[in-house]
Amino acid sequence: MNPTIDLLQGHRSIRKFKPTPLSDEQKQAIIQSAQMASSSSNIQAYSVIGVTDPELKKELARLAGNQSYVEECGLFLVWCADLYRLQQACAKHGVDMQHQYVESFLVSTVDVSLAAQNAAVAAEALGLGIVYIGGIRQNPAAVTELLKLPKLVYPVFGMCVGVPDQEPFHRPRLSTPSVYHENTYQPSQIAQGIEDYDQTMRDYYHERSGGKMDTTWSKQISEKYAHPSRAHMRAFLDDQGFGFE
Template identity: 55%
Template sequence: MNDVIRLLKSHRSIRKFTDQGIDESVIREIIESAQWASSSSFVQAYSIIGIKDQANKRLLAQLCGEQSYIETCPVFLVFCADLNRLEMACTVHGMKMVGEYTESFIMSTVDAALAAQNAMIAAESLGLGGVYIGGIRNNPEEVSKLLKLPEFVYPVFGICLGYPAQDPGSKPRLPLAVIYKEEFYNNENDLKKIEDYDQKISAYYVERTQGKRSDSWTQQMAEKMQAETRPHMKEYLRNRGFEMK
């Protein structure tokens, strides 16, 4: 196992940080690394907004569902899908952007996600840790106003970054055979493998919480899928210009 693979396999979510700040040069190194992620057709349809102001972090923590680690991390990065500058490119050449199609939404969202993963890996290689924050979509209108997002831009998620003050360990992942299929999709034996995985996850939680938690992966997922999550996003995205025709 080489150093890169070892780093990738050691990922864990960090929610507690030391008081140590992050040098501006380190932040720029992380963002520049994010820029080298693959991008569909070289459109680079994303923007990253760094939040260090304590008042803004406090407000974002509230908007994201009282997630206090946004407030306590030194830097909070918001990754946005961004078609706005593509509209600029069209305007420069006297053209009108046709950007309201579903493919444009997928393209920009994937671009933002790829850049974010590069950023996280770069940060971890420099001794930092972080956690993704999907709660940025809890109150997207308010977040958009706070961050002054123009049309054709929406916040996909955030990342809290800082120097770790905890070592929570890595959660066991699904079996490789469940995730990786050869030649065609086949889930014939997946259920048995997932049931075995349930036992592993349950044991992980028992050990991590000293017996206070023992739920399985399927139990978590079944409960999660009982309610619609963030139903406001469809209308919000349409209002931002992502009509997804």
């Protein structure tokens, strides 16, 4: 249809990489693409740490719940929501930044997510592969200390970038009517969407595991949300200066 749309629709996460570092040109293209993402009021409330040091990568792989590809990828990016720079900008004008509001947490988290996704697309356009790593929020305080992040900065997720050493299946998504509602939200579309997707994912897991895996999307969601998830995040964010007023 169009090379950009083909690229977007061809996405799949890569979890096995060749041990090839990224060139400076590749890094620059990826980061500069990230920087051109839209940003709430142009506040650009994010920073990204590019980790190439083998020891740091090894430790981050462990902190992310022993995800070996963090260590193996060419470049590990840690995407951080960043209110620290904004505080400095305010201080330049004698203003005590009011950062303790949910809104500041939200806009910085949205800003970093948009930048990261631009980086992901740029990397894939260069023939590289990526996988996001939310696993770094297993141990956010240790990641913060390791990367020397100041207060008012928090690691939102990591991203492995590198030369793919696998050709994984594309993971099917919910049907479009499940996520796209014309004019008003259509609750009546939801149950059928789950039903259809459960069938799609049952077939996908069955094929991918050579018949060993028998589960569905809704089953996995029900297992995931039967328990609290990373309940330490609230206290950690409070500690880093992200407030919930």
